[in-house]
Amino acid sequence: MSISAISVTDLRKAYGETEAVRGVSFEVAQGDVFCLLGPNGAGKTSIVEILEGYRTRTAGAVSVLGHDPASAPRALRERVGIVLQECGVQHDLTVTELVDMYGRYYRRSRPTQEVIELVELTEKRDTRAKDLSGGQRRRLDLALALVGDPDLIFLDEPTTGFDPAARRHAWSTVQSLCDLGKTVFLTTHYMDEAQALADQVAIVNAGQIIASGRPHELGGRDARPAEIRFLLPPGVTLGELPEIPTQRCEQSDDHVLLVTAEPVLAANRLTGWALEHGHELEGLSIAQPSLEDIYLELTAATAVEPST
Amino acid sequence: MSFTGEGVAAGVPDDQRRETQRDLRRDLGLALWQIRYEQRAYWRNRQRGIFTFIFPLMFLVIFGSIYSGQSIPLGHHRTMSYETFFVPGILAYGVITTTYVNMAIGTALLRDDGVLKRMQGTPLPRWVYVLARIGSTVVTVLIMTVLTVGFGVVAYGVQVRGTTLPAVAVFLLLGTAAFTTLGIGITRFIKNGEAAPVIANLTLLPLTFISGIYFHGNLSQGLLTIADIFPVRPLADGLQHAFNPITGGSGFVGSDLLRLAIWTVVGCWLMLLMLRKPEGDRR
Numbered sequence: 324m325s326i327s328a329i330s331v332t333d334l335r336k337a338y339g340e341t342e343a344v345r346g347v348s349f350e351v352a353q354g355d356v357f358c359l360l361g362p363n364g365a366g367k368t369s370i371v372e373i374l375e376g377y378r379t380r381t382a383g384a385v386s387v388l389g390h391d392p393a394s395a396p397r398a399l400r401e402r403v404g405i406v407l408q409e410c411g412v413q414h415d416l417t418v419t420e421l422v423d424m425y426g427r428y429y430r431r432s433r434p435t436q437e438v439i440e441l442v443e444l445t446e447k448r449d450t451r452a453k454d455l456s457g458g459q460r461r462r463l464d465l466a467l468a469l470v471g472d473p474d475l476i477f478l479d480e481p482t483t484g485f486d487p488a489a490r491r492h493a494w495s496t497v498q499s500l501c502d503l504g505k506t507v508f509l510t511t512h513y514m515d516e517a518q519a520l521a522d523q524v525a526i527v528n529a530g531q532i533i534a535s536g537r538p539h540e541l542g543g544r545d546a547r548p549a550e551i552r553f554l555l556p557p558g559v560t561l562g563e564l565p566e567i568p569t570q571r572c573e574q575s576d577d578h579v580l581l582v583t584a585e586p587v588l589a590a591n592r593l594t595g596w597a598l599e600h601g602h603e604l605e606g607l608s609i610a611q612p613s614l615e616d617i618y619l620e621l622t623a624a625t626a627v628e629p630s631t
Numbered sequence: 632m633s634f635t636g637e638g639v640a641a642g643v644p645d646d647q648r649r650e651t652q653r654d655l656r657r658d659l660g661l662a663l664w665q666i667r668y669e670q671r672a673y674w675r676n677r678q679r680g681i682f683t684f685i686f687p688l689m690f691l692v693i694f695g696s697i698y699s700g701q702s703i704p705l706g707h708h709r710t711m712s713y714e715t716f717f718v719p720g721i722l723a724y725g726v727i728t729t730t731y732v733n734m735a736i737g738t739a740l741l742r743d744d745g746v747l748k749r750m751q752g753t754p755l756p757r758w759v760y761v762l763a764r765i766g767s768t769v770v771t772v773l774i775m776t777v778l779t780v781g782f783g784v785v786a787y788g789v790q791v792r793g794t795t796l797p798a799v800a801v802f803l804l805l806g807t808a809a810f811t812t813l814g815i816g817i818t819r820f821i822k823n824g825e826a827a828p829v830i831a832n833l834t835l836l837p838l839t840f841i842s843g844i845y846f847h848g849n850l851s852q853g854l855l856t857i858a859d860i861f862p863v864r865p866l867a868d869g870l871q872h873a874f875n876p877i878t879g880g881s882g883f884v885g886s887d888l889l890r891l892a893i894w895t896v897v898g899c900w901l902m903l904l905m906l907r908k909p910e911g912d913r914r
Contacts, residue, residue: 375752400754407752411744415675416668424668427661428755451675471754 327386328353328475328506329374334383336369343369345530346383351523353474356497356507358521358538360514362622366530367510368479374508375405375477388475401429404468404476408483412463414453418444421452422466429471442466442496458489465496475506482516494519514615524614528622544617549586551593551609555579556602565596578606658759665755665763670770679733683771687725687779691718694845695787705877714787718780719870720844725775726806727839727863730768732831734814737764739827742818757906765811772807795873795882802873805888806866809895813862816901838863843871862894 329351336344344366351357361367372378373385376392376399385392390399412421422439426432439448442462447455455463461481468476478497482490490513497520500507511517517524518538525535539545548570555561555577567589571582583589586609597604673679698713705711741747750760783789791799817834821827839845841854842864850858858864865887873882 377748377751395751397754397756400752403752405749405752407745407748409745410749411746412749413668413672413746414744415672420668420671424665425753427664428753430754467749 326353327351328355328388329357329508330384330386331370331374332384334370334373334385335381336366336373336378337381342381343530344373344380347527347530347532349525349532349535351506351508353506354501354504355522356501356509356520358517358524359508359510359527360512360517360524360618361510361527362512365527365622367527370527371477371479371508371510375403376400401431401471402474404471404473406461406464406468406476406478406481408479410464412452412467415451417449417451418455418463418466419448421463422470425467426470431472432470433472435470438466438470441469457484458486461485461493469500473505475508476500478507478509480511481509482511482513490516514613514618518614526618526621533621534617538614541614541617544611544614547612548582548584549589549609549611551581551583551586551589551607553579553593553607554605556597556604559602565592567592658756661755662759662763662766665760666766666770669763669767673767673771679737683725683729683733683775684778686728687721687775688782690721690724690845691779691782691786694721705875707877709877711876712787712789714783715789715874715876716871717845718783718787718789719874720867722776722779722783723806723863723867723870724839724844725779726772726803726866727810727835729772729775730807730810731814731817731835732828733771734764734768734811735817735821735831736824736827738815738818739821740824743824761815761902761906764815768811769807772803776803789874790876791874792876794880795878798873798882799870801883801888802866802869802891805891805895806862806869809862809866809891809898812895812898812902816898816905819901819905835863842867859890862891865890865894 327350329349331350332348334344334347335342347366347370349357359367359370369378373380374387374392376395379393388399388402390396392399413424416424418439419435422435426435426438436445436448439445442465444459444462444466447459452460452463465481481497482493485493494516497507497509507520509516509520521538523535524538524541525532526541527533534541555574561572561574561579567581567583568585569581569583569589571580573580581589581593590609594604594607596602694717695714698717701713702710703713703716738747751757780789780791784791814831817830818827821830838858838861841850842858842861843850843855844863844867855864865884869884869887869891872878872884872887875882
């Protein structure tokens, strides 16, 4: 049984008449990467900013590292690192100066040069913040969140606008944070990011959590039928295929999709038949529905009804 | 080892008090730490430097050349040079731009950029941060004062007298307090950084013209009555009195002091209103 770093029960947030968060509950275990997924306007930012202490909640119970973030106690802020979206710094100061300056606010801060090395800004350490590139600025954000050696780190869409290589790099940084035993609370709208990093995922839509669990079992994903895809060999028709247990079979041009609850048997029959007749099965793939499929399915099913 | 009941009872509050004192000392140390970085950032921004330092000096040169050789009758066959009149006025103007205008624009920009939000997420107490920004402004005011008065003394022979020096210091201090807090407080009414210079100058420039900073004696009583409500005139008038060669005694003008003090209270109140709201709920 692990201890919760964050515990949220029936959280609600209303802006005037509109209820942006409508009764959300979840737990984040210590040392886990927890990922909050959801489309824009789903209530993600409201939830995160309540946890970070930036916004007040309308109702519900929230505990972050044993504190109520609403009163934003200093003891809590000593142990939390926050990477916000598009949050500026004193841009006339250099990287070293900024890490130095922010580090002093924390009682147990990490050495400046060590933090700068960790985010790989050593070459830019004497550059002023305003002269950094977008990616370097994000790394500086991370450095300023890590300088206090926090137990819990909030990352709000940390790789938005990154090129693929930079994203992979950011992912490995997040993984290294986990290796250090930190708890990471991540928001993103990239499915592959959640897939790669998260121990637990919660999908939020229209102010409610519509699915949660480990990434591979989300929305009953592990129990879903598998999809087998391939290109029909030239001169062969669908009718010539052997007996294969399928729930559904689709064809468009040469592309064939078989949906089956018994992927092992189906694949065996299919490839056995192909070998026997000397056919190539170009583009053959067997896959469970992707997290993205599940996500789109779930968020579409609970599409926002206009509030009356 | 055993303690008597009395000893334990007396020991606990003592420990607490010591801890509170230690925390306070650490926070004041943090404020000094922050002032260093605020100053460093301040001087790296050229535009700000120009507004704070070049403008007052430029005004001194321009007015100096316009009114060169003219003098103001003081009665009893005594006169003072025009320079002796407008150097303290320009000093007041310098104090106000350094504090009020800089604070209003600076705070609005920090808020736009999200720096205020970032600071709020750190363990640095908000009051320490505000104290440090005010402290940094005081340092800038001191430097601006030395430059402006120094220029007046060297170029125009303006006299700084020991007897009225305490009055000069008190007016500078109170003026800085009033206009710094007003500058932070007014950002509550400023939507974004682009609107900040407009609003700051719109609220300031008309007042500088009717408060007797640039021109002596040709203002109507009506305008002066309006100017008397606002804090620009008390600061300018107080400094002008302290620099006036016929001012006797310590040179304190009580009514000016009182009005500046009231405006300081108003400024503090506006500032606290502005600071009370959490950053996230503000949008």
